[in-house]
Amino acid sequence: MSHFAPLGLIELLAGIENGLSPATSIARAMERIEAVDGGIGAFATLAPPESLGAAAKASGPLAGVPLGIKDIFDTADMATAYGSPIHAGFRPSSDAVLVAMARAAGAAVMGKTVTTEFAFLQPAATGNPAAPGHTPGGSSSGSAAAVAAGMVAGAFGSQTAGSVIRPAAFCGVAGFKPSFRLLPTVGMKCSAWTLDTAGLFAATVADVAMLAERLSGRPLSVRQDAVPALRLGLYRSAVDGRIEPAMREAWETAARLAERAGARLVEIEEPAALARARQAQETIQFYESALSLTHERRLHADELSPRLREALEKGAAIEPAAYDEARRTARQARRAVTALFGEVDALLAPSALGPAPASLASTGDPVMNRLWTLTGNPCVSVPGLRASDGRPLGLSVVARFGRDGQALALASWLEGLLSRPK
């Protein structure tokens, strides 16, 4: 269906190790962006030549690796508008921490990728390279699309409800939402402070794991050998009735392949403490978002989209007591999830209700993602399966809090199973 091929990060690193110069790698990425982004609209701003020149001379574990950065992360060398006309042309005085970490590791920031307005509801005009005419998902729309189209080898996103996992699934790439605060969110425009999670995109799970390792200095890359005897929980939630047939089938296919490869499947009925928490996530998100954007609501209400303005008014009407109650529900949910990992090593669940919907007027529903964002568990969206019309379908592997390496290893193992002829 799509004529785009993502750019493998591990393969690129091997090329650089074997003599490909960072300058050439960066020039190729820029050529690719110039050739294809006109039809996709993944980038909001491209890096100035002097920044790319400096990156071409950088050294470090990510030297020569082209990255796209969601325009919700501050950059000192480029305008950062957070997807809103209110901040058009704003130049922060420092890079967001994750951006500074990437540059310190030698990576080349190719530009800022399109975000929905303040990483919330209002879609942007980015297309889905893997399913033309369909939404790329959001709010990290441009990052997912830029990776899917092979313009960059990795990209940064952020997730407050489902803004990394869902676009990764819709665009057919790997998405990694780490344990809450594993990657610093400092210098990201805040949407909801107890939920906002920095996340990563790359072509495959092994690629996104390598990016996470080289960024953070933590041992997260996938070693091909060890996948332990696996108890895999099939997480049956209270909202599963809304899952589309193509996704049901993909979920079932993945489960059977895992079982055939030695996993023990465990049916997990959603505990009441977790069914309740999905609504708590919404309460917390709306309450905190309304506060986070107090300045914009106070002085620039007419420059907010009607959809966002309405959402923020809804959030501002939530009483502190209702918010506090939602926070308590969230704490109970975290304990309930941790208890599940006494029974299983990982959970398998859909990354979205189905493939990307056929509309650019919405970025799709984050209902399958809200819970894992609220509980802060590491979650990896595994690409590989497709609907009958070719649109990508993503499955989520969720692991215990802090077990990010395990989540990535199991997701990569699953990805390997899905890519073999069935």
Next chain:
Amino acid sequence: MSHFAPLGLIELLAGIENGLSPATSIARAMERIEAVDGGIGAFATLAPPESLGAAAKASGPLAGVPLGIKDIFDTADMATAYGSPIHAGFRPSSDAVLVAMARAAGAAVMGKTVTTEFAFLQPAATGNPAAPGHTPGGSSSGSAAAVAAGMVAGAFGSQTAGSVIRPAAFCGVAGFKPSFRLLPTVGMKCSAWTLDTAGLFAATVADVAMLAERLSGRPLSVRQDAVPALRLGLYRSAVDGRIEPAMREAWETAARLAERAGARLVEIEEPAALARARQAQETIQFYESALSLTHERRLHADELSPRLREALEKGAAIEPAAYDEARRTARQARRAVTALFGEVDALLAPSALGPAPASLASTGDPVMNRLWTLTGNPCVSVPGLRASDGRPLGLSVVARFGRDGQALALASWLEGLLSRPK
């Protein structure tokens, strides 16, 4: 010893209710700043006339109330330099959330108060109005001093180790460090994301409680009637050997006055899980601060003070595994503190080792504050007692997580006891 009198916020609100115009209140505050700040140096930047003009016409529960804002909070109408030459002249594109909330409530932001470099170690030149020649404490040096000198009726600060409670104690004013994240830190320059807490200063505990209530919309103000049968824990820590004689005496005096007024005193020996956690706070602070300032370390190392550069190098050398271990220690400490509140309603402990030290080369030691910042419990520094030479001494009332109203009510009750003739 001091010829300065703080400006009572509740008294000012009563005046405004009885006809004092916000414009007059603001003009008086500006006159006071112009008259005395030359000798103190509490302000880094004063508000532009147009901002004060707008504030003079504002309505809301804080209309006419002059505030000072630590220069670690972003302001869209004033430069925000975070106490560093690296960011001199930087104009953020939005107000920090707490600043926007204050303005939405009608408050007048008189200017930005002096902070130590990035709210960390390197002192600024601010003096202590209540103890000339001595440090005002830090890192919220200017906010504490501005309130102590009666230039503003309230001020914002931030605490990562002891940066609200300690300067409040040294300057003889009330300081309130709320439960972690009760007040949004969005738009504050991040030092350590799991520790940074926005806090408030005012003349008395009742004043700071009223400020908290009118800012947050939560019922935090002190009602004079109800102080329940009180079990007050005297928190004896592993570092108490370092407490100075004047502070020992003040602590004992406060305890006896509380007992005479009906409180039951309970001796609390510091649990091992909490003694361990003081070091964990330092590990977390140094590790996160080094990451938070990655941009500055990478591009502006020569504009950092040698003291800060050294601290950040120390932080950058901490391994992720050691940091993760400190985070686990912190979680255990939170559980251990919560268990203490089964035995007592509140804890009483020194806010600092003694009165303000006689030097401007250091802002004093935060060792008495680290634990309560790490655990996120609400903490109020109660003014009222003094050393024999007149320097103020502050005592900390600490309550259960989320019981901010109780912490303020008990602290206000204690403040009343301390102010009566003994």
